[in-house]
Amino acid sequence: MSAPTTARTELFARVLAPESRANPYPLYAELRAQPVAQQADGTWVVSGFDEISALLHDPRISSDMDNADHATRTDVPKSLLTQDPPSHDRLRRAVMTTFTPAVVESLRADVRRMTDRLLAAVGSRTRVDVVDEIAYPLPVAVICALLGIPERDEARFHGWADTIARGLDLDPTMSQSERDAITHASTELSAYLAELTTQRARRPGSDLISGLISGGARSEPLTGEDLVITTRLLLIAGHETTVNLLTNGMLTLLRHPDVLARLRNDPELVVPMIEEIVRYEPSVQFRYRATLADIEIGGATIPRGATVVLLLAAGNRDPRHFTDPDSFIPDRIPNEHFGFGGGIHYCIGAPLARMEAQIVLPELVRRLDNPRLVTDPPPYRPAATLRGPRHLWVDVDRILP
Numbered sequence: 001m002s003a004p005t006t007a008r009t010e011l012f013a014r015v016l017a018p019e020s021r022a023n024p025y026p027l028y029a030e031l032r033a034q035p036v037a038q039q040a041d042g043t044w045v046v047s048g049f050d051e052i053s054a055l056l057h058d059p060r061i062s063s064d065m066d067n068a069d070h071a072t073r074t075d076v077p078k079s080l081l082t083q084d085p086p087s088h089d090r091l092r093r094a095v096m097t098t099f100t101p102a103v104v105e106s107l108r109a110d111v112r113r114m115t116d117r118l119l120a121a122v123g124s125r126t127r128v129d130v131v132d133e134i135a136y137p138l139p140v141a142v143i144c145a146l147l148g149i150p151e152r153d154e155a156r157f158h159g160w161a162d163t164i165a166r167g168l169d170l171d172p173t174m175s176q177s178e179r180d181a182i183t184h185a186s187t188e189l190s191a192y193l194a195e196l197t198t199q200r201a202r203r204p205g206s207d208l209i210s211g212l213i214s215g216g217a218r219s220e221p222l223t224g225e226d227l228v229i230t231t232r233l234l235l236i237a238g239h240e241t242t243v244n245l246l247t248n249g250m251l252t253l254l255r256h257p258d259v260l261a262r263l264r265n266d267p268e269l270v271v272p273m274i275e276e277i278v279r280y281e282p283s284v285q286f287r288y289r290a291t292l293a294d295i296e297i298g299g300a301t302i303p304r305g306a307t308v309v310l311l312l313a314a315g316n317r318d319p320r321h322f323t324d325p326d327s328f329i330p331d332r333i334p335n336e337h338f339g340f341g342g343g344i345h346y347c348i349g350a351p352l353a354r355m356e357a358q359i360v361l362p363e364l365v366r367r368l369d370n371p372r373l374v375t376d377p378p379p380y381r382p383a384a385t386l387r388g389p390r391h392l393w394v395d396v397d398r399i400l401p
């Protein structure tokens with residue numbers, strides 16, 4: 001294998017830099033020229049579809065970054081997302097037996113009602129911020145309803161969740177004050193949830209937290225720290241990702257008016273289109289892993305104890321796997337992508353996220369009359385992993401009934 005050029009070993013640092021947030025895809029294409037490449041900071045970046053797929057299913061790969069020799073860590077407690085078998089499997093089973101397809105279905109009417117309420121609140125204004133007015137409040141209301149968290153507490157955890165999301169980047173250039181803010185937010189959120197789950201154990205209801213506390217036929221009841229970190233993962237994963245799916249979806253449609261018009265005439269198109277949004281503009285751009293052994297892959301040997309970046313969003317645009325990968329093709333079939341991850345950590349909330357997007361996006365397309373993007377690209381939130389616009393201002397003639 002040829003020695004990497006200096007520029008190539010700095011490519012991932014450039015992905016993390018804020019100026020790349022609006023369009024990281026040209027950097028991903030450069031990285032894919034060497035699908036498994038070590039960076040100047042020692043990190044191994046995996047950007048090819050086949051290589052990512054292999055590693056997502058490889059038991060020599062760990063999601064617990066304590067197994068990496070030099071990982072940049074933030075002091076956030078480990079949930080099932082960052083644990084390996086067997087503790088991962090026990091917690092995952094607890095969630096899977098409570099958070100069932102029937103539970104997702106039972107929320108469908110609520111999602112319709114909430115979407116309607118949020119659009120009604122725009123009133124006669126002709127400028128809408130899709131993020132603050134729709135894409136953020138909707139999944140928050142849904143996850144609160146699911147977990148039985150009072151919606152009035154949203155103002156308390158909004159800031160904490162945003163700060164914790166930035167912590168997922170493991171960015172070595174992050175300042176100490178940013179790191180301290182993440183630790184602080186994490187402690188506050190855990191304290192809030194510890195109190196809430198204690199109350200719920202005393203007075204159970206019909207929500208998911210109560211379900212986790214009582215356990216199921218195939219899973220043990222969750223208590224103490226397990227219960228707090230699992231609730232916390234569901235709370236953060238339940239909205240920090242879906243807000244970006246809805247916003248990236250609307251942004252992509254506004255950039256493709258032909259597809260927007262097609263969706264207006266053919267609402268059924270939404271089902272394959274959501275998959276294409278998740279492939280084309282994934283809410284989760286990459287995930288970190290640590291190697292438990294030397295792994296030969298893509299013409300390289302990643303040593304044991306290495307920090308590996310699985311660049312899911314680069315795999316999603318790999319021309320070795322997808323035809324015309326940089327085009328947004330709403331009825332692309334088949335569409336096997338990494339938008340919801342893969343292997344044993346495959347997203348548990350994917351059915352919920354799909355259901356929310358399948359309701360909200362066609363409703364926005366139907367009711368926003370003559371929508372126009374105010375700024376393109378829009379301003380982005382700082383996180384590179386959970387990537388999405390901070391605001392998405394859209395001018396409309398009116399909100400249709």
Ligand code: HEM
Pocket residue numbers: 063080081082092095143233234237238239241242245278282283284287288338339340341342344345346347348349350352353
């Ligand atoms: C558009 C929305 C969403 C996207 C793009 C997304 C994406 C992902 C991805 C890529 C992973 C795998 C992480 C890894 O392999 O390290 C994951 C895991 C997970 N997601 Fe989602 N997610 C979304 C919504 C949700 C929702 C709504 C929930 C819950 C209410 C949720 C709960 C989880 C959980 C619990 C895991 C961890 C699974 C495990 O470690 O076994 N996600 N998600």
